[in-house]
Amino acid sequence: MKTFTYERASIPAEATAAAARTPGAKFLAGGTNLLDLMKLEIEAPQHIIDIGKIGLNKIESTPAGGLHIGALVTNTDLAAHPIVRRDYGLLARALLAGASGQLRNKATTAGNLLQRTRCPYFYDTNQLCNKRVPGSGCAAIAGFSRQLGIIGTSTSCIATYPGDMAVAMRALDATVETVKANGAKRTLSLDQLYRLPGQTPHLETTLEKNELITSIVLPPPVGGVHIYHKVRDRSSYAFALVSVGAILKKDGTGRVAVGGIAPRPWRIESAEPLLPSGAKAFTAQLLKGARPTKENEFKLALVERTLTAVLNEAKH
Amino acid sequence: MLINPINRNTMEESNESTISRREMIVGTTAAIAAITLANVTGTQAAPHTVPLSLAKVSFTVNGQSHDLEMDTRTTLLDTLREHLHFTGTKKGCDHGQCGACTVLVNNQRINSCLSLALQHQGDTVTTIEGLGTPDKLHPMQAAFIKHDGYQCGYCTPGQICSAVAVLNEIKAGIPSHVSASLVEKPQLTNLEMRERMSGNICRCGAYSNIAEAINEVAQKQA
Numbered sequence A: 001m002k003t004f005t006y007e008r009a010s011i012p013a014e015a016t017a018a019a020a021r022t023p024g025a026k027f028l029a030g031g032t033n034l035l036d037l038m039k040l041e042i043e044a045p046q047h048i049i050d051i052g053k054i055g056l057n058k059i060e061s062t063p064a065g066g067l068h069i070g071a072l073v074t075n076t077d078l079a080a081h082p083i084v085r086r087d088y089g090l091l092a093r094a095l096l097a098g099a100s101g102q103l104r105n106k107a108t109t110a111g112n113l114l115q116r117t118r119c120p121y122f123y124d125t126n127q128l129c130n131k132r133v134p135g136s137g138c139a140a141i142a143g144f145s146r147q148l149g150i151i152g153t154s155t156s157c158i159a160t161y162p163g164d165m166a167v168a169m170r171a172l173d174a175t176v177e178t179v180k181a182n183g184a185k186r187t188l189s190l191d192q193l194y195r196l197p198g199q200t201p202h203l204e205t206t207l208e209k210n211e212l213i214t215s216i217v218l219p220p221p222v223g224g225v226h227i228y229h230k231v232r233d234r235s236s237y238a239f240a241l242v243s244v245g246a247i248l249k250k251d252g253t254g255r256v257a258v259g260g261i262a263p264r265p266w267r268i269e270s271a272e273p274l275l276p277s278g279a280k281a282f283t284a285q286l287l288k289g290a291r292p293t294k295e296n297e298f299k300l301a302l303v304e305r306t307l308t309a310v311l312n313e314a315k316h
Numbered sequence B: 001m002l003i004n005p006i007n008r009n010t011m012e013e014s015n016e017s018t019i020s021r022r023e024m025i026v027g028t029t030a031a032i033a034a035i036t037l038a039n040v041t042g043t044q045a046a047p048h049t050v051p052l053s054l055a056k057v058s059f060t061v062n063g064q065s066h067d068l069e070m071d072t073r074t075t076l077l078d079t080l081r082e083h084l085h086f087t088g089t090k091k092g093c094d095h096g097q098c099g100a101c102t103v104l105v106n107n108q109r110i111n112s113c114l115s116l117a118l119q120h121q122g123d124t125v126t127t128i129e130g131l132g133t134p135d136k137l138h139p140m141q142a143a144f145i146k147h148d149g150y151q152c153g154y155c156t157p158g159q160i161c162s163a164v165a166v167l168n169e170i171k172a173g174i175p176s177h178v179s180a181s182l183v184e185k186p187q188l189t190n191l192e193m194r195e196r197m198s199g200n201i202c203r204c205g206a207y208s209n210i211a212e213a214i215n216e217v218a219q220k221q222a
């Protein structure tokens, strides 16, 4: 790990001010992704701003009937919250399908949203990777790409966004609230937060260096059956090959976001009217324009079959 | 075996503020780094510059409070093992993948390898040494012995810390991936234990005996 200087912020404004003031600074929340990458020197911040004790760890109902989730709420606390379990089952299920009990105790809501890809070439510093070293090339495209993306990818990068929680958040229309050092606040949808790689895969989000996520807001609950179905190489403690997060009504209408296939949770609202026609019609529209590799074209069928299983489950 | 990251880094060059080796031998961290460097590289008195950044933190381990000044990079795991000599906690992967480093922080289990010591200002840490002692075993430790819940024993301290936390999590009603219902109280089933313990890998494959040990404690507590 490269050396870094360290400070503990006690309120959000202190954290953003420090980030604006210090070149090469990064926020540290739970640390379960950032420290992992720092040990491998894939990330090498010169300054760490520990935001673990700045507050922002409450879950509160909003006047509109939704839920306001502090950025530092842990994955365990979020999944265990009575309102989340009762009204946002999809979110609880997605969280519980991710990582391990130990990691969920430490991982935070904002940190989880911003976790970086698990592309094996991104992790191996001996390999070419445009995300790690801009302009160096991509070893994955002609390499071992079984786990990687099939849609939304580019000729520069085919990595996926690996997380589970964000898939549920996308289906739930969650928005992300941020604040900058100058006090300016923004609200972003997840599609506004995550960039597609294009020719700049090292730029993963639209956040500025001194911009802190303060909370994630869920609209009022959507009725229906909440399902998160994760397909992976072992039945626990593994990242998704494909995951389907869905909220479905008895009449077959609903909403679906898919994980494990794209640089961000993949949801195409305009395809959703096709859901009552079945998995095949919907998947064809959802994955229109997909560019899989030889090694991961199985994901096209896997999405459709996982969705078929989910649609069947919703009927029972 | 595994090289302490501190030692590895002493060999790096940096353009940032650097401290000579002589100046460095002030804090414990620095002293350990410098001595090990000499051992590893066989360097004699040649001047060697080391980038170093120190910061303070205080927390409690197994009931005793510690005020430390650490190389900012030091993980909680390395702090426990190398600096406070609680070597019960083990380093397996150092990347959050195996659970050997599991300890309880404020009664919750975490991977101490993916946490900086500095993140634990004011926290209460419990390691396997704090759960029980050879003549006053924690029920979970006793059950692991009774059911032979290990072979080489390397993963065991992490397994036991995790298991203690798992039973608390079930008692607190926290659901898991395999819980049939999100709103009802989770059951003490074998399937629940296995899912909840999946963050602890056992290379010797002692899983079925581990599950029996946990089950016995769970039934006694229920």
Ligand SMILES: Cc1cc2nc3c(=O)[nH]c(=O)nc-3n(C[C@H](O)[C@H](O)[C@H](O)COP(=O)(O)OP(=O)(O)OC[C@H]3O[C@@H](n4cnc5c(N)ncnc54)[C@H](O)[C@@H]3O)c2cc1C
Pocket: A026, A027, A028, A029, A030, A031, A032, A033, A034, A035, A036, A051, A071, A097, A098, A099, A100, A103, A106, A107, A108, A109, A110, A111, A112, A113, A114, A115, A162, A163, A164, A165, A211, A212, A213, A214, A237, A238, A239, A240, B095, B096, B097
């Ligand atoms: C072995 C292992 C298995 C895993 N398996 C899964 C899995 O199956 N599914 C899954 O979804 N995840 C999985 N994870 C990833 C895990 O969920 C993430 O590491 C975790 O959610 C990150 O949260 P954190 O708070 O620790 O983030 P940190 O590591 O602290 O931060 C991550 C990034 O977010 C930034 N950041 C944090 N908070 C803020 C904020 N408030 N504002 C702006 N920027 C911020 C940081 O600067 C950093 O760049 C796994 C991780 C490991 C190690």
Ligand code: SF4
Pocket: A117, A119, A120, A121, A122, A128, A129, A130, A131, A132, A137, A138, A139, A140, A141, A148, A156, A157, A158, A159, A201
């Ligand atoms: S797919 Fe993206 S992350 Fe993976 S090697 Fe290519 S550029 Fe890097």
Ligand code: FES
Pocket: B090, B091, B092, B093, B094, B095, B096, B097, B098, B099, B100, B101, B102, B111, B112, B113, B114
């Ligand atoms: S050493 Fe921490 S999880 Fe393996």
Ligand code: FES
Pocket: B149, B150, B151, B152, B153, B154, B155, B156, B201, B202, B203, B204, B205, B206
């Ligand atoms: S007892 Fe050997 S690794 Fe578990």
